[in-house]
Amino acid sequence: MTQNRDFYAGLVATVFFAVILFVLIPIYVKVPSFIPGFAPPPDMWPRVVATVGLVMGVLALVLAFPKMRAASREQVEGLGSRILGNKIHVMRFIGVLIVFAAFVYGMPLIGFVPATVLLLGVLFIMTGKFERKFWMIGLSIIFPVLLYLLFTKVTHTPFPEGKLLSLSLSDLVTL
Amino acid sequence: MWNELLYAFEAVATLPNFLAMFAGIWAGVIIGAIPGMTGTMAVTLALPFTFYLPPVTSILLLVALYKGSTYGGSISAILIKTPGTASAACTVLDGYPLARAGKGGKALNMALVSSCIGDFISNISLFFLAIPLATFALRVGPPEFFMLMAFSLTIVASISGRSLVLGIISACLGLLLATVGEDIYGSYRFALSEDMKSGLGMVPVLIGLFALPELIKMVVFRPEDNNDAMKLGDNRLTLSEFRGSIKSIFRGSVIGVALGAIPGIGPSTAAFFSYSEARRTSKNGDKFGEGELEGIAASESANNGSCGATMIPLLALGVPGDVITGVMLGAFMIHGLTPGPLLFQNNLGDVYALFIGILFSSVFLFIAGKATAGAFTKISRIPQTLLLPCILILCVYGIYSIGASPFDVTVLLVMGVVGFIMMLLNIPAAPFLIAFILGPMFEDNMRRSLAISRGDLGVFFQSWISWGFFALTVLFVILTIRREWKKWRDNRNADSASAN
Structure with a gap:
């Protein structure tokens, strides 16, 4: 081999x-x-x-x-x-590629934090182990938000807010 | 002199100085342990605070941050296979296998002890050898640099694992990716998109290559034990283990000091150089890359050993060797001090105070390292199914924060996929890593030397330093060819024996 x-x-x-x-x-x-x-x-x-x-x-x-x-x-x-013989592995690998591509292209649209929340959630699902469901749900939301707070407060990094979100916010302001 | 030293000691031994060093080391260790957050970032972020501090306290704070972050990089390298800083990339090779075997605490302790010893030796050399080392560093020009890089690249042969051919393929890939972007004369290479014109960042490439393949592997193959946390075994470093690595620690420290004193080299090269030397000379050389404590000792003593030494050209000549010492030069200027020979004439008291303070920082590094290592070891208890996806998100945030660039995140993810494919094809990642780090220095110095000499190759053989590295390179290449030939002959004999 x-x-x-x-x-x-x-x-x-x-x-x-x-x-x-x-x-x-x-x-x-x-x-x-x-x-x-x-x-x-x-x-x-x-x-x-x-x-x-x-x-x-x-x-x-x-x-x-x-x-x-x-x-x-x-x-x-x-x-x-x-x-x-390893069709399932190939499919999973293609799945990973699709998830990564969706993150890269989706992040400027929906914003950095929602994109990372979704990415983490999808990756937890893709691991195929659901014994710690509540941990997975909690971490998917809390961990990216905590990191966002850490990096914005410490390094003042300007994370993208997302075109869709900023559009709706500006629409609200106009209204 | 003794009176001045006594005064300097008095000036350093104050609560604000100790607090600044302690806070600097502590913050540096934590920042270094977060993938994507580098020592440069830590020092730059702290620079505005130094406006309000006395000169010696400010410089001690910045030096402490630098040292802390250099050590901190090893924590994530060992526990989550993610080098927090580029200089810790070499530590991944043996640190992570040890952590997987339930010896994460032992690996962290070895990293801490060797970092502290390397740091202490570096500080001593700063104290006693600043002037001679700075003079030596000035003799290292582009041709000597090129020969040194050529010798360092021969390490590819010893970290290629099972197949030298696949190791060289991996190194070629690293060398090629390092050429992406603008070269020293302003030409763009492989700039397939606007973002690629500034090249591929070192941190996203390294983290992508090491941290992500584990996650992709877990998602694709879903191994049975992927829900298990890493085992926590005996975390104490025994005296015999320490004694077994002592040679590599001292050799690494000396390499760190010598290379750190040369402007532009930095701790990453020192770590690889030391690792390669330890592997070549150790009786456990074959076990390097599989979880050998001596490998961690070699790389960590060298990268921390170069920290104090990078201050040598700055203090003695006023030449900053890297970005961090460049920021420190700014801090000196803010306080009306001009590093260089005049500093030793006009502000000798401050220089001595700084030297003594830097010596103290090794002790603070040990205390802070010991405390944080204990806390970080608990990461090993987190099940892989929860840990690996969280590491990816941590890397994504850390990488984005470096330059606020979505392109860096794309590079991280793409390199993760490349690393996974390399893993499937049995192509070792370590040669890629060293080639990617050393490649630009190798090429730039070769082109600079040839430009200086108007194309005359004789420029590479004009000094004894160049000749020394050339001789070592030739010797190592001959030894490698001999070893590979012997291996091939043994395999052929074994095959023919089994056929009969």
């Missing part, structure tokens, strides 16, 4: 560093027309690192092959069968 993981790690690294080297660096690392003195250009270091990463990725793939061949067929499980 470990050899199989090495193969996937090598595959992911090879693809990642190849994309960096051949796609992202040419587009997103601009070389200025004038460089002071004899300083190396800004793309030199990322190119060196991405090349080393690519070589290491290929090396990980190459080193994983003989071990995979040596292992019995039963031991080496393909990516497809692994995903199908």
Whole structure:
């Protein structure tokens, strides 16, 4: 199983560093027309690192092959069968991604405190253990509010109030 | 001199000074333990209070905050796998496995003892070696810095765990992410959005990579024991455990002092350097990263060891080595004191008072650390299902408070997902961490050196300091290649033996 993981790690690294080297660096690392003195250009270091990463990725793939061949067929499980076999885990992982994305995009709309209250509540639900329901409900509300008070009083951090909330408040004021 | 020392002692031994140090250390420990709240933040927030205090009391308050926060970072690093400060990132590697094994209190005690010893040695060196160390620090230019960083990066080989190749892949990822944003000549790299132009913050990346994967793992795999609190075992640090780590503590302290005296290096690099040296030389080197007390001792003695030493270039030369000493320079100026050689001529009494006060602060650090560590250990009793989601929310608030930037929170969450994927693929996170911290210093100094020398590589071999680090780097690379070759040969022999 470990050899199989090495193969996937090598595959992911090879693809990642190849994309960096051949796609992202040419587009997103601009070389200025004038460089002071004899300083190396800004793309030199990322190119060196991405090349080393690519070589290491290929090396990980190459080193994983003989071990995979040596292992019995039963031991080496393909990516497809692994995903199908762990469908529930994949679904939960996608769930985590959706929750994080919803927090990032929802926070400016509903405000920092309500967004963190919701995030904490949803994460408690996603742990799948409900023996301490009352603790979970209480903490979901009290913990973010306490942190909000701590950070606003101590560091005077201006947390976003949320566009929706500020809209309704200003509407109330107008009324 | 003795008369001046006596007067200085009298000037320091006052209730307001002791209260300022005690409050500073205490507040620093608590602030350092909160993820996202850093020593820099603590010192900056306290600066306005110093307007109303006498000069020595103000500086002692700021120094106490700095030291307290540096130690405080280790508390969250050990108990919740969340480095409170970047300098405590190395402590996570052994601290958290110990906490999971029910030895959180033991780990905290080791962190406290080694922090205090490192701090004390650093203070002594500030007292006796300020001038020679400052002169040495001035000889370290970009080429020497580059060689030092190159040697420090060789630690990747020793913290890669099972596979060196995967360790290097992890380090390359860290080096690449560290290039995001504006470089030293004002060019933007990988600025996929407007927010990315200022780069990725160190704290959101580190906390995301270490703290969040545990939560995602719990949500995705829902292990049977995820409702259990961590076990609380014997929390006392025994004499034999302390004796086993004493070499690493002293070595770490000396590394902390030497690197702390060089402007721009800071406690994080010192901690990694010391950890790497301890791992290379310890007889328990193989156990590092799995919960080895010596690993905590090495990193904590070095990061606190560099605290007092960062004051050396400030006091002796008037050069602030990092942001915190920059803020302290401001505090000196507010009170009409100008750090540098003239300070020793015109205000020798204040300098001695400051030195003595800083020496006292090590004792306060021990008392405050002992009291708070006991209280923080209770975190271990909270069940994981309640603790891990709350840690995420704490991190979200802490990270947002650094720059009031939603982008930092996004980086935190994305790095959590990246860390989880790395965990699934068995790619070690530690090499990423060291590469991300040291990468920018390595690259900037390489480019600066080449710009100074007009592209001549000979600039890297012009001083004995550069040669020394170059020789160490080559030696370590040869030893690593030899070790890996031997490992590969042994594996091949074992495979062929099992086939027969």
